[in-house]
Amino acid sequence: MRALLRCTVVLGCLGLSSAVLGPPEAAAQGPASAIAIVANPRTTTSDLSFLELRKIFLGEKQFWDDNSRIVLLVRAPVARERDVVLTKIYRMGEAEFQQYWIAKVFRAEVSSKPKIVYSSDMTSELVTVLPGAIGFLPADEVGSGMKVMRINGKLPGEAGYPLQ
Amino acid sequence: MRRLRATIMLCAPLLLSDIPAAAQGLAGHEATAVPPTTILGFADINYVETERRVDEGFVLGQLAGHVSTGLSERLTFFGEVSATARPDEYRIEVERLILRYDFSDQLKLSGGRYHNPVSYWNTAFHHGLWLQTSVSRPEMIKFGSRVLPVHFVGLQVEGGFPLSSLGLGYAGAVGNGRGDDISRGGDSGDINQNRALLATVYSRPAHLFGLQVGAGAYLDKASADAVDVDEQIFSAHVALTRERPEILGEYARIRHEPDGGGITTDTDAWYLQAAYRLPLPVDAFKPYARVERIAVDDGDPLFAPFGLDYRGFLVGIRYDFASLAALKLEYRDERFADDEEREKSLWAQASFAFGEH
Numbered sequence: 116m117r118a119l120l121r122c123t124v125v126l127g128c129l130g131l132s133s134a135v136l137g138p139p140e141a142a143a144q145g146p147a148s149a150i151a152i153v154a155n156p157r158t159t160t161s162d163l164s165f166l167e168l169r170k171i172f173l174g175e176k177q178f179w180d181d182n183s184r185i186v187l188l189v190r191a192p193v194a195r196e197r198d199v200v201l202t203k204i205y206r207m208g209e210a211e212f213q214q215y216w217i218a219k220v221f222r223a224e225v226s227s228k229p230k231i232v233y234s235s236d237m238t239s240e241l242v243t244v245l246p247g248a249i250g251f252l253p254a255d256e257v258g259s260g261m262k263v264m265r266i267n268g269k270l271p272g273e274a275g276y277p278l279q
Numbered sequence: 280m281r282r283l284r285a286t287i288m289l290c291a292p293l294l295l296s297d298i299p300a301a302a303q304g305l306a307g308h309e310a311t312a313v314p315p316t317t318i319l320g321f322a323d324i325n326y327v328e329t330e331r332r333v334d335e336g337f338v339l340g341q342l343a344g345h346v347s348t349g350l351s352e353r354l355t356f357f358g359e360v361s362a363t364a365r366p367d368e369y370r371i372e373v374e375r376l377i378l379r380y381d382f383s384d385q386l387k388l389s390g391g392r393y394h395n396p397v398s399y400w401n402t403a404f405h406h407g408l409w410l411q412t413s414v415s416r417p418e419m420i421k422f423g424s425r426v427l428p429v430h431f432v433g434l435q436v437e438g439g440f441p442l443s444s445l446g447l448g449y450a451g452a453v454g455n456g457r458g459d460d461i462s463r464g465g466d467s468g469d470i471n472q473n474r475a476l477l478a479t480v481y482s483r484p485a486h487l488f489g490l491q492v493g494a495g496a497y498l499d500k501a502s503a504d505a506v507d508v509d510e511q512i513f514s515a516h517v518a519l520t521r522e523r524p525e526i527l528g529e530y531a532r533i534r535h536e537p538d539g540g541g542i543t544t545d546t547d548a549w550y551l552q553a554a555y556r557l558p559l560p561v562d563a564f565k566p567y568a569r570v571e572r573i574a575v576d577d578g579d580p581l582f583a584p585f586g587l588d589y590r591g592f593l594v595g596i597r598y599d600f601a602s603l604a605a606l607k608l609e610y611r612d613e614r615f616a617d618d619e620e621r622e623k624s625l626w627a628q629a630s631f632a633f634g635e636h
Binding site for chain 1: 310311312314315317319345347349352353355357375377379381383384402403405407410439441442446483485488522599602603632
């Protein structure tokens with residue numbers, strides 16, 4: 116038993132050193148490349164911390180604060196906004212992302228995987244009509260009828276916005 | 280006829296899943312908060328050379344099918360059915376059948392047949408061998424294990440606090456406990472009218488993505504060959520599921536107190552597995568190793584007759600040759616029960632996942 120504990124502690128320490136994840140660095144790019152997090156206009160939440168955003172996209176937070184169900188929309192490959200979200204929010208590659216959701220559904224930790232959307236128009240349409248929906252778009256493609264979420268109090272294009 | 284029924288059971292969800300999408304059109308199907316139907320399947324094909332007195336050669340593993348479907352925005356059905364190759368037939372088993380109502384992140388209530396969450400491995404990988412790094416499960420929680428009860432039939436309440444810094448979660452359950460055959464859950468009722476109780480807690484710290492630590496307790500009265508014992512299982516686990524490295528460790532103590540007096544006995548079981556995905560350009564390869572032990576007290580009235588003592592060590596390498604398929608090559612060195620001889624085996628496995636995802 117002691118041997119087991121000793122091995123666990125040593126291997127755990129090795130692992131934690133590489134698993135500690137800090138907040139993403141904001142890339143020094145112009146506002147045109149920012150990715151906006153958009154939600155159904157009836158969603159009562161307007162401001163998310165980056166941690167909350169990450170928990171939502173990881174399927175760990177499945178209900179909004181008013182207890183309505185979160186419906187997650189994720190753009191299909193290959194789209195620049197998907198690459199940004201996988202890199203900065205999920206911190207995963209395509210294969211890891213795919214495996215993550217297969218495991219999550221198989222473990223019954225979520226009722227379903229994210230809804231896959233195939234265009235910015237489809238994202239806009241679903242976010243507008245679907246209660247609880249949250250997705251992402253290039254900031255310059257955000258239209259009316261949807262709510263743009265502040266992340267850590269910042270809107271796309273503002274200094275310090277994490278999804279530039 | 281039996282094989283035909285089995286085929287229909289496994290394929291029915293796959294066929295039915297296409298009906299709503301086709302009938303309603305894409306927009307009608309997508310513009311709803313009701314969770315859609317998701318179908319997943321897992322299968323494996325093995326080759327084994329071994330010193331053990333068991334059949335060698337090509338071994339078909341399990342074909343496991345999983346379906347989840349929303350019955351309403353908050354009500355979801357989860358099912359898992361497996362077909363396992365046996366010498367004389369395929370055995371069809373309903374592994375999980377769960378109806379769950381989600382009140383909130385903090386409270387979800389369900390009923391049915393589960394994989395017992397007192398073991399981390401049992402609920403992390405279920406019957407998806409492609410999901411796990413190694414060829415097979417640890418001996419303490421292998422399919423058909425007598426050491427830890429693999430299945431649980433009853434009611435479960437679970438939830439989590441995902442925004443807490445510790446990422447706390449819990450599960451509590453009441454159910455039938457072990458069946459007449461102690462390796463099985465009491466599917467058709469409680470054999471001794473003494474419900475099993477189960478509680479688990481875990482933490483997934485917000486800033487240590489991929490880390491989970493947790494503990495569990497399971498209380499039941501178990502019976503075998505006219506021996507009744509009070510059973511208490513206490514478990515703990517640590518799991519770091521990032522690929523560089525992957526570390527899984529689990530420990531369980533199973534205490535048996537014979538009814539009407541007698542000596543209380545303790546069985547200890549544990550494993551520790553470590554793996555590391557190699558860097559580019561050979562990142563498709565993941566070497567791994569595992570050491571494990573089951574130490575049964577000779578006086579244990581429930582376990583001793585089955586010779587469950589075990590020591591094992593394995594090393595292997597996993598090669599992910601496609602996004603949903605892996606080859607694994609594994610060398611094992613094991614000692615079963617009180618045998619003096621260590622028995623060596625070489626396993627090769629192709630495992631894969633398929634379905635709508």
